[in-house]
Amino acid sequence: MKMTFRWYGVDDKIPLEYIRQIPGMTGVVSAIYDVPVGEVWPMDKILALKGKVESQGLELEVIESVPVHEDIKMGLPSRDKYIANYCETLRNLAQAGIKVVCYNFMPVFDWTRSQLDYVLPDRSTALIYNEDVVLKMNPATGDLKLPGWDTSYTQEGMKALLEAYQLITEETLWDNLHYFLKKVIKTAEEVKIKMAIHPDDPPWSIFGLPRIITNKQNLERFVNLVDSPYNGLTLCSGSLGVSPDNNVPELIRHFGSKGKIHFAHVRNVKITGPKCFEESAHRSAEGSLDMYEIMKAYYDVGFTGYVRPDHGRMIWGETGRPGYGLYDRALGAEYLIGLWEALEKGRK
Numbered sequence: 001m002k003m004t005f006r007w008y009g010v011d012d013k014i015p016l017e018y019i020r021q022i023p024g025m026t027g028v029v030s031a032i033y034d035v036p037v038g039e040v041w042p043m044d045k046i047l048a049l050k051g052k053v054e055s056q057g058l059e060l061e062v063i064e065s066v067p068v069h070e071d072i073k074m075g076l077p078s079r080d081k082y083i084a085n086y087c088e089t090l091r092n093l094a095q096a097g098i099k100v101v102c103y104n105f106m107p108v109f110d111w112t113r114s115q116l117d118y119v120l121p122d123r124s125t126a127l128i129y130n131e132d133v134v135l136k137m138n139p140a141t142g143d144l145k146l147p148g149w150d151t152s153y154t155q156e157g158m159k160a161l162l163e164a165y166q167l168i169t170e171e172t173l174w175d176n177l178h179y180f181l182k183k184v185i186k187t188a189e190e191v192k193i194k195m196a197i198h199p200d201d202p203p204w205s206i207f208g209l210p211r212i213i214t215n216k217q218n219l220e221r222f223v224n225l226v227d228s229p230y231n232g233l234t235l236c237s238g239s240l241g242v243s244p245d246n247n248v249p250e251l252i253r254h255f256g257s258k259g260k261i262h263f264a265h266v267r268n269v270k271i272t273g274p275k276c277f278e279e280s281a282h283r284s285a286e287g288s289l290d291m292y293e294i295m296k297a298y299y300d301v302g303f304t305g306y307v308r309p310d311h312g313r314m315i316w317g318e319t320g321r322p323g324y325g326l327y328d329r330a331l332g333a334e335y336l337i338g339l340w341e342a343l344e345k346g347r348k
Helices: 016-020 043-054 070-074 079-095 131-136 155-167 170-191 216-225 237-241 248-256 291-300 327-346
Strands: 002-006 025-030 059-064 100-103 115-119 125-130 194-197 231-236 261-266 269-273 276-279 306-309
Touching: 002 059, 002 327, 016 025, 025 043, 043 059, 043 079, 070 079, 070 155, 070 170, 079 170, 100 261, 125 131, 170 194, 170 216, 170 231, 194 261, 216 231, 216 248, 231 237, 231 248, 237 248, 237 261, 248 261, 248 291, 261 291, 291 327, 306 327
Parallel strands: 002 025, 002 306, 025 059, 059 100, 100 194, 194 231, 231 261, 261 306
Antiparallel strands: 115 125, 125 276, 269 276
């Protein structure tokens, strides 16, 4: 297991030297953030990012994420151009020694929450999701913006995009994903990069948009679209775990035993009602997921891939990108490393 940490490049408030000081941290996962979605990532930018990370004694072997252009998701005639660009980006990343690329196929929006600074009983703040609040939001008006979303759309552009998606069903999205995979995985095989799709977050429809990477049945359908060791998953316990129907340790054992988990996001969540949840500290007692059983499942399947703590609370007065502060994620990393050490020593 390689413990990693999400880092948002030179604009991240958290210095690489601080990340290196987290015991057991081997590297960071990052991306190029100033290239428009759909364009080829230039080699010089990739090498500059890699060089900066490595200068601090850390590895850069996972990219999170290379975004998929909306024209690909909608199956527009222009998708072939954007898929060709995506493949060229993979070739460039491979030349820089990248081993895994995380991505998602969520229409329009990445992860969605109803509040970014909800105050928990201990006075820390966290991301939360309340279905009733989200149902009252209207992204077409420009009222809703979250970190990680593509903010390049004008209000009119967003409205037009949402209207265009009214014609896209779940089956249409599956077809468009299959079309994308058939071409991209061929390139991934050539350059030896493992592609790792991230589950939809949360794993149900948002604003009437289709979402398909949501549960065991759909994950199984996904890995069978293109049968390749380079077509796999970013298994995110927090994204999948907010649905009581998803047994995360079972998912890890099922897909991990097949070698289909290339990247692991390990975090806890507290389910507070139907389609409602709070993001909690990583410790099992703080949320609804059994983190020991999750780590044990990874251990039992012989997982040797990349792991990172995921969204954390804001604690000890820290401010910054919601969900991506230093302190709580560092605590989460140490907790997971401690569980792993106990598993290793318990088997000797």
